Amino acid sequence: MAAIETRRLTKRYGSHRGIEEISLTVESGEIFGLLGPNGAGKTTLIRTLLDLLHPTDGTAKVLGLDSRLDGVSIKARVGNLPGGFSYNPTATGREMLWLLARLRGMRDLGDAEALGERFRADLDRPLGQLSRGNRQKIGLLQALFHRPELLILDEPTSGLDPLMQEEFMAVVAEHRSRGCTVFISSHELDEVERLCDRVGIIRSGRLIAVERIADLMRKSHRKVSLELAAPLADPDELSSLPGVGDFKSDGVTISFTVSGPIDPMIKALARHTVVDMDLTHPSLEELFISYYAEAVG
Amino acid sequence: MNLNGQLLTLVRQGIVVRRRSLVVWSLSIGLMCALEVAIYPSVQDSISVAVESYPKALKEAFAIGNLDTVEQFLNAEMFSLIVPIALGFFALRAIARDLADAAEHSYLDVLLSVPLSRRLLVAASFLATAIELIVILLAVTLITWIAGALAGAGLPLDRILAGSMNVLPLALFFAGSATLVTGAQIQSGFVTGLTSGVLVGMYVVDLVGRLSPDIEWVRYGSVFRYYGSAIENGIDPVAFVGVSACAIVLAVIGTALFEWRDIPG
Numbered sequence: 001m002a003a004i005e006t007r008r009l010t011k012r013y014g015s016h017r018g019i020e021e022i023s024l025t026v027e028s029g030e031i032f033g034l035l036g037p038n039g040a041g042k043t044t045l046i047r048t049l050l051d052l053l054h055p056t057d058g059t060a061k062v063l064g065l066d067s068r069l070d071g072v073s074i075k076a077r078v079g080n081l082p083g084g085f086s087y088n089p090t091a092t093g094r095e096m097l098w099l100l101a102r103l104r105g106m107r108d109l110g111d112a113e114a115l116g117e118r119f120r121a122d123l124d125r126p127l128g129q130l131s132r133g134n135r136q137k138i139g140l141l142q143a144l145f146h147r148p149e150l151l152i153l154d155e156p157t158s159g160l161d162p163l164m165q166e167e168f169m170a171v172v173a174e175h176r177s178r179g180c181t182v183f184i185s186s187h188e189l190d191e192v193e194r195l196c197d198r199v200g201i202i203r204s205g206r207l208i209a210v211e212r213i214a215d216l217m218r219k220s221h222r223k224v225s226l227e228l229a230a231p232l233a234d235p236d237e238l239s240s241l242p243g244v245g246d247f248k249s250d251g252v253t254i255s256f257t258v259s260g261p262i263d264p265m266i267k268a269l270a271r272h273t274v275v276d277m278d279l280t281h282p283s284l285e286e287l288f289i290s291y292y293a294e295a296v297g
Numbered sequence: 298m299n300l301n302g303q304l305l306t307l308v309r310q311g312i313v314v315r316r317r318s319l320v321v322w323s324l325s326i327g328l329m330c331a332l333e334v335a336i337y338p339s340v341q342d343s344i345s346v347a348v349e350s351y352p353k354a355l356k357e358a359f360a361i362g363n364l365d366t367v368e369q370f371l372n373a374e375m376f377s378l379i380v381p382i383a384l385g386f387f388a389l390r391a392i393a394r395d396l397a398d399a400a401e402h403s404y405l406d407v408l409l410s411v412p413l414s415r416r417l418l419v420a421a422s423f424l425a426t427a428i429e430l431i432v433i434l435l436a437v438t439l440i441t442w443i444a445g446a447l448a449g450a451g452l453p454l455d456r457i458l459a460g461s462m463n464v465l466p467l468a469l470f471f472a473g474s475a476t477l478v479t480g481a482q483i484q485s486g487f488v489t490g491l492t493s494g495v496l497v498g499m500y501v502v503d504l505v506g507r508l509s510p511d512i513e514w515v516r517y518g519s520v521f522r523y524y525g526s527a528i529e530n531g532i533d534p535v536a537f538v539g540v541s542a543c544a545i546v547l548a549v550i551g552t553a554l555f556e557w558r559d560i561p562g
Contacts, residue, residue, distance in 0.1 A: 052405075052560040075413070096407075103306055103408075276434050
């Protein structure tokens with residue numbers, strides 16, 4: 001059974017676009033990433049799945065249940081971290097967790113204490129006095145503490161420091177190992193790349209691609225900037241390498257993009273004295289352009 | 298968790314969150330009433346003379362008859378205008394805060410991520426508001442009675458209780474109105490503004506109807522027509538039940554609209 005299954009799911013706000021005809025299947029037990037720039041429709045899709053927004057058209061099933069008709073039953077089995085998590089600023093994290101636990105019919109705080117220690121979350125200060133990152137930790141706790149079958153996380157590492165991002169990834173991996181399905185929305189390519197089995201790319205409300213991470217990265221390129229000790233005698237030595245494009249050389253300063261394996265480039269550069277080198281992944285927007293260029297080409 | 302358990306949890310939570318506001322409203326209204334009762338014995342003679350000199354229209358507009366008794370005085374000073382308007386506003390703001398404010402600040406995204414139906418959320422807000430109103434009115438009753446006893450005003454507890462509790466259906470009517478408006482347009486400023494406008498508008502309509510016998514019929518468009526002066530005449534059970542029923546109907550319609558609408562993020 002698919003954990004999430006949408007068929008031509010559409011949400012419009014009057015004449016404004018939300019999401020358009022999204023058909024998507026997230027298999028049970030997988031970690032699925034939804035990538036897209038801000039305003040692409042990621043949060044609208046999540047809020048429609050959780051019945052906070054009613055679809056204009058199409059259907060959505062979550063854990064085999066209809067999102068419109070069985071919203072309450074679905075939420076008993078789902079943990080949700082809303083984007084830009086916030087709650088009553090006068091309540092402490094512990095007070096909020098107890099409220100949610102009682103509403104879930106729990107007699108204790110489940111995994112909240114253990115997770116709180118791992119994330120170094122301050123459960124006893126009012127949420128309004130916490131920094132954005134520390135508030136986000138409480139948001140993660142309320143999504144995770146009841147051991148849900150499906151985790152829906154909207155920009156989960158927003159505001160977290162690198163150490164806590166690592167901890168978050170470890171926690172997600174543990175949840176997956178016990179069979180939990182994880183649906184992550186993000187605009188952080190690195191995060192999605194490290195965590196997810198598959199990604200969907202959403203742009204302007206439409207799902208334009210669903211790929212395995214390995215395939216997505218194969219289709220993407222890296223930007224390389226170099227400074228050599230001496231100019232290249234033969235620029236073709238680099239520009240003719242497989243996957244190299246947009247080659248620019250200004251004496252000792254060289255820049256180009258490289259798609260696919262970078263090993264041939266490294267071996268070619270090993271024959272020269274490299275003074276400085278910068279290798280970066282493309283931004284999400286550049287990835288879209290790259291992806292489109294290949295898809296159209 | 299069963300529905301009753303969830304309802305109880307939410308009602309308790311609503312009251313806990315507003316506990317400070319409960320104390321402030323109880324004390325401020327209670328102490329104002331206490332002050333009026335406490336000064337009555339010393340101003341009793343002069344106030345009666347002063348009232349006789351008031352224009353007839355003014356006396357009709359504000360239901361000021363003779364102020365020969367402390368009940369009449371307390372009704373004229375507090376229960377005919379200040380208490381119902383203040384608690385009507387308290388009730389509509391309680392609903393706006395629980396639903397529209399919570400939606401605007403994305404708190405509802407957290408609450409509605411648990412297995413909780415929207416109608417239960419609205420019902421809990423309405424019920425918590427009703428309980429808070431009862432708490433405030435009981436506190437007002439108690440504070441006023443103590444002040445009256447200390448000042449020797451001779452104000453019976455049952456009269457104060459009737460005057461206080463008569464405000465409950467009226468305030469709930471505006472809680473129901475706020476629920477209805479929230480169901481239609483979940484924006485805190487809009488809910489508060491429109492429902493406050495209805496509150497003041499209904500008071501003015503009732504006032505105009507009382508001032509102008511030719512258009513007295515307009516009072517049927519105002520819930521204040523059914524309010525009366527329970528501290529003097531006791532609670533009118535038909536009006537009490539009727540207005541309460543209207544409040545519940547408004548809340549039920551608002552709940553249906555809230556169930557149907559999108560929750561803004």
